[in-house]
Amino acid sequence: MKIALLGYGRMGKEIEKIAISRGHEIIIRKELNDVIDITLADVAIDFSVPDAAFNNISDCIKKNVPVISGTTGWLARYAEATAFCEQENGAFIYASNFSLGVNIFFELNKQLAKMMNSLEDYRISLEEIHHTKKLDAPSGTAITLAEGIIANSKKENWNLGEEISNKNIPIIAKRIPDVPGTHTVWYESEVDTIEIKHTANSRKGFALGAVVAAEWILNKTGVFSMKDVLNIR
Ligand SMILES: NC(=O)C1=CN([C@@H]2O[C@H](COP(=O)(O)OP(=O)(O)OC[C@H]3O[C@@H](n4cnc5c(N)ncnc54)[C@H](OP(=O)(O)O)[C@@H]3O)[C@@H](O)[C@H]2O)C=CC1
Numbered sequence: 001m002k003i004a005l006l007g008y009g010r011m012g013k014e015i016e017k018i019a020i021s022r023g024h025e026i027i028i029r030k031e032l033n034d035v036i037d038i039t040l041a042d043v044a045i046d047f048s049v050p051d052a053a054f055n056n057i058s059d060c061i062k063k064n065v066p067v068i069s070g071t072t073g074w075l076a077r078y079a080e081a082t083a084f085c086e087q088e089n090g091a092f093i094y095a096s097n098f099s100l101g102v103n104i105f106f107e108l109n110k111q112l113a114k115m116m117n118s119l120e121d122y123r124i125s126l127e128e129i130h131h132t133k134k135l136d137a138p139s140g141t142a143i144t145l146a147e148g149i150i151a152n153s154k155k156e157n158w159n160l161g162e163e164i165s166n167k168n169i170p171i172i173a174k175r176i177p178d179v180p181g182t183h184t185v186w187y188e189s190e191v192d193t194i195e196i197k198h199t200a201n202s203r204k205g206f207a208l209g210a211v212v213a214a215e216w217i218l219n220k221t222g223v224f225s226m227k228d229v230l231n232i233r
């Protein structure tokens with residue numbers, strides 16, 4: 001498979017290693033202002049910056065190149081991107097987190113939210129810890145976790161920082177050098193605490209998931225998620 005990397009930073013370089021080890025070829029490594037011919041690629045993998053993701057994705061869809069995006073912090077335009085993909089008969093997957101472990105953690109989080117829904121004594125909170133170079137907060141993964149709880153509980157929204165209302169899930173974002181990504185969901189009462197936590201030990205799991213998604217989407221059209229790729233039901 002000929003792969004275009006849209007973004008050649010920490011993730012782009014990690015994806016390159018995994019892709020080559022699985023027999024693929026990297027034919028484009030796009031950074032900030034590079035002009036590229038995306039039509040040379042079988043598939044594009046976007047791990048860029050929040051301001052660039054939407055244009056990178058739209059350009060691939062317009063030119064009929066399947067696109068995987070892991071960039072976070074641009075989701076205000078996600079609905080526009082999926083509508084454009086449907087309109088153009090393109091192929092697109094966005095995931096806030098491509099690791100297998102986190103995608104299982106997402107399901108566990110939803111199950112736990114359902115089980116805790118009627119237990120009014122527990123206070124829910126979320127924490128995400130990432131390296132100091134991260135541009136967005138809260139992390140895309142923390143937002144997906146919060147949305148998973150909201151869909152399965154009486155909570156209505158999330159906010160960054162301390163709790164502002166009992167209808168909201170507070171998300172604390174911490175920045176510590178070199179942390180690849182740690183997410184914790186807490187349910188705390190006066191008598192006990194339930195905690196579920198995912199710790200990424202490196203970026204390898206994110207990169208592998210993105211390459212597996214790129215292999216999976218070839219010759220398909222539509223908007224998909226990692227649940228489709230991993231066949232999680
Ligand atoms: N979904 C997931 O599983 C994961 C998602 N991420 C997300 O992926 C994104 C990238 O993370 P990371 O690799 O750590 O970040 P980096 O800052 O290391 O890399 C971003 C890269 O994008 C480049 N870039 C800037 N503008 C453009 C553009 N217009 N087109 C293409 N590339 C551009 C930057 O180039 P330059 O340096 O020249 O500006 C840089 O090489 C973030 O949004 C992060 O949150 C990260 C890990 C896992």
Ligand SMILES: O=C(O)C1=N[C@H](C(=O)O)C[C@H](O)C1
Nearest residue numbers: 072096097134139140141181
């Ligand atoms: O920026 C990162 O590094 C990461 N970003 C993603 C996010 O915002 O959730 C995924 C992972 O946690 C690493």
